[in-house]
Amino acid sequence: MSRDKYTKQAKRWVIKIGSALLTKDGKGLDYAAIEDWTHQIAQLRQNGIEIILVSSGSVAEGMSRMGWQTRPTELAKLQAAAAIGQTGLIEAYETRFKKHRIQAAQILLTHDDVSNRKRYLNARNTLRTLLNLNALPIINENDTVALEEMRLGDNDTLAALVANLVEADLLVILTDQEGLFDKDPRHHDDAKLISEESANNAELQKYVGDISTALGSGGMATKLTAAQRAARSGCATIIASGRENNVLQRLSTGESIGTLLVPDNTGIGARKQWIVAQVQASGALYLDAGASRAIIEQGKSLLPVGVTASEGDFKRGDIVDCKSTEGVVIARGLINYSSDEVSQLHKTASHDISDLLGYSGEAELIHRDNLVLI
16 A cells, blocks of 8 residues: 555545653643744644644643643543643744644534434534634644543544544544554564555454553554544554654655554545444343344344444434444444333334334334444
8 A cells, every 4th residue: 555645646635643742741831842842733734634623632731731740530620721732832823823824713512412413413514614714723622621521532543533623634643652563562572554444443452451651641542543433534544653753745746654554445425424423322122143143244223123233312313332242343333222211122023013012113123324333
């Protein structure tokens, strides 16, 4: 596979920069580093590349301003740190982008903004308008208001969702690691960098850990998951070290830096992108082997006869997971019935639905047009 297809030809990038690259080991923002990032991004824009920036750093900056040495674990303190630090973070970018005559625009997103269809479309329209106006969106999670159970959780996930939202060609995740290795390079001298691979190669999962840094919330596992999410809309991902000199410009020329994770196909439609973008489902259906095969191998709709059990409290139109007999999520879709109704329809033939529920509904629990393989 050639990197040129995924880098030199990519015209819309989502770039995620982690806390470790933006702060001085918890001592506040590294303004020299931010100066360098804005310069590199300005160069990319001069070369005709549209940029959406997903930036961490608000919590770390808030910690510095408050004199906290350890990242808070309480949600309220995390939110306070984010609120205090976000002003400094966006001011740092705004000041430096102005030197390049680039208009920055701040966008704070929450789980609700991607789970609610209307808000999702509104966010997409806003981002597209900003790009049409030649502005540069700077995105962060709105940590100050997100409930714990409704948080996106890390900016790797957020960056992937944004890549789907704007139908980006390339997602660049910059970190303090060189890329994805076959072993943890911090503990194994013989660890080898994976230069290029399919984002959906199941073998990659065994190479990643779930280790968070002192300032950030995501390890290499979240970066791999982000690449898999981005791949669903046909977007390639590069995980690379932000310590590399002029890394963004070098990537744009096709230089082999970091790990390139490529999609297996050209992506799915906008509606299915929204379905698969949801971080949390409202419930789950357990499928027998026949139903699983029909969905995976034949692209069929999900009928009630193939469902053996269900869980969760959901209503018509909610998003639910479809699980195999082993409990593995194989698909996700929009359900046509409530959880109470579905509980009456386990292993039921479609022509018996009206007798059980007292009205004639859809023959499918989830129509294939509203069903996405995971």
